[in-house]
Amino acid sequence: MLTKTYQLETLTCPSCTMKIESAVKKIKGVQDVQVLFNASKVKVAFDESANDGSEIRKTIEGLGFDxxxxx
Known part of the structure; x- marks a missing residue:
């Protein structure tokens, strides 16, 4: 299992954390997601044999977060 931390542009609302968490949890191979609102970071633990992390990044950016x- 691999853990990556994605630094985001400043999160502006607590509901954004739930939006990101919900979408990332649906990605194949993702085991755990933590969105750190105050730090504007997303920590994701995933199975690197099922996902190389690029889909996670694309999903976050697809929600409108840089x-x-x-x-």
Whole structure:
């Protein structure tokens, strides 16, 4: 299992966290999602054999949030 942290543009509302969390949880291979509202970060644990992380980034950006970086 691999864990990546995605740094986002500043989150402006708490409901955004639920929106991101719900969408990312639906991605194949994702085991756990934590959206850190105050830090504007999304931590995702996923099975790297099912997902390389690019789909996670695309999903977050597809919701209208800019991903500034990942590690």
């Amino acid at each position: 991903v500034l970086g990942e590690k």
